[in-house]
Amino acid sequence: MTAIEISAPGGPDVLRPTTRPVPQPGPGEVLIRVEAAGVNRPDVLQRQGAYPPPPGASDLPGLEVAGEVAALGADVTGFSVGDKVCALVPGGGYAEYCVTPSPQVLPIPKGLSMVEAGGVPETFFTVWTNVFDRGRLADGESLLIHGGSSGIGTTAIQLAKAFGAKVFATAGSADKCAACERLGADRGINYKTEDYAEVVKELTGGKGVDVVLDMVGGDYIQRDIGCMAPDGRHVNIAFLGGAKVTLNMTPVMIKRLTLTGSTLRPRTVADKGKIADALRAKVWPLIEAGKVKPLIHQTFPFREAAAAHALMETSSHIGKIVLTLDA
Numbered sequence: 001m002t003a004i005e006i007s008a009p010g011g012p013d014v015l016r017p018t019t020r021p022v023p024q025p026g027p028g029e030v031l032i033r034v035e036a037a038g039v040n041r042p043d044v045l046q047r048q049g050a051y052p053p054p055p056g057a058s059d060l061p062g063l064e065v066a067g068e069v070a071a072l073g074a075d076v077t078g079f080s081v082g083d084k085v086c087a088l089v090p091g092g093g094y095a096e097y098c099v100t101p102s103p104q105v106l107p108i109p110k111g112l113s114m115v116e117a118g119g120v121p122e123t124f125f126t127v128w129t130n131v132f133d134r135g136r137l138a139d140g141e142s143l144l145i146h147g148g149s150s151g152i153g154t155t156a157i158q159l160a161k162a163f164g165a166k167v168f169a170t171a172g173s174a175d176k177c178a179a180c181e182r183l184g185a186d187r188g189i190n191y192k193t194e195d196y197a198e199v200v201k202e203l204t205g206g207k208g209v210d211v212v213l214d215m216v217g218g219d220y221i222q223r224d225i226g227c228m229a230p231d232g233r234h235v236n237i238a239f240l241g242g243a244k245v246t247l248n249m250t251p252v253m254i255k256r257l258t259l260t261g262s263t264l265r266p267r268t269v270a271d272k273g274k275i276a277d278a279l280r281a282k283v284w285p286l287i288e289a290g291k292v293k294p295l296i297h298q299t300f301p302f303r304e305a306a307a308a309h310a311l312m313e314t315s316s317h318i319g320k321i322v323l324t325l326d327a
């Protein structure tokens, strides 16, 4: 099969088409003929050599795919060859064929195209487990999302609104803020021209937000703590602005805040299967009702993965970048 490999750590140009054997599904695994593969920021980090695949995972990049079931390993139930599916994969999504544990495979929600479905799993699994499991966001609460225009952010805005939260989203331009509001955010906050913490305090009548989804870290963490409500939950999913910080923890104590976070890739198949079950039960109906829809910024033929990564690194995109493969 043709696949895109990381020929050496480096810039987008190290992504090169190569020929690899078609992977074979082991017990409990599904082989998928890939038609669309989402591009995620962690793929960029992996390409740069900063995010090695976990033991046993393919060295090929790609954490999510949509396509057709091509073969089933032993003991797989619930799927048949030819089913249209999307899946969270341990790696190897930038390829004509990809294997993944069956608990991480989901039917494509009715009404979504292959391209849209290829951009669903990574952000929906991540947002579900961080905003709703760890962050325990509840109906009527408020959520502050940093990176509101990212793949993660555009998913988080829609899911939080669909579950009854008030949503504030930061982004780095007026256009991105407007896009966040079109997706349902109550207020997009341009962090380059506004003090987001002050805006959030004002918009919550001084109370602060109940949950923060933070991919920036760095000096944002102290500012977030300052605009959080009592018993608030702060969830880090990345540290684009730095992971090492000095904090005044007093407000954490006074306001009984929880600082937490998680990273999806190293979690067990059982954990990912539980997230998949929750998505299927609670989120797939929202997608099928048209209330939540992945926002696709641009597609690239998968042989042009380097151009897709170069675009992601400009951070000019709004929503998902997806690679397409010939059906």
Ligand SMILES: NC(=O)c1ccc[n+]([C@@H]2O[C@H](COP(=O)([O-])OP(=O)(O)OC[C@H]3O[C@@H](n4cnc5c(N)ncnc54)[C@H](OP(=O)(O)O)[C@@H]3O)[C@@H](O)[C@H]2O)c1
Pocket (backbone or CB within 6 Å): 039, 040, 041, 042, 122, 126, 147, 148, 149, 150, 151, 152, 153, 170, 171, 172, 173, 176, 215, 216, 236, 237, 238, 239, 240, 241, 262, 263, 264, 265, 312, 315, 316, 317, 319
């Ligand atoms: N923990 C997990 O399990 C998990 C899973 C998936 C992804 N992630 C993380 O979640 C983040 C979003 O992923 P994604 O695929 O949705 O990414 P993405 O679409 O590329 O979006 C990242 C956005 O972050 C904003 N940003 C803020 N500070 C930045 C900085 N210092 N450098 C670069 N961008 C910055 C940019 O928007 P502005 O221009 O508006 O600032 C950019 O568009 C990434 O950091 C990724 O590693 C974590």
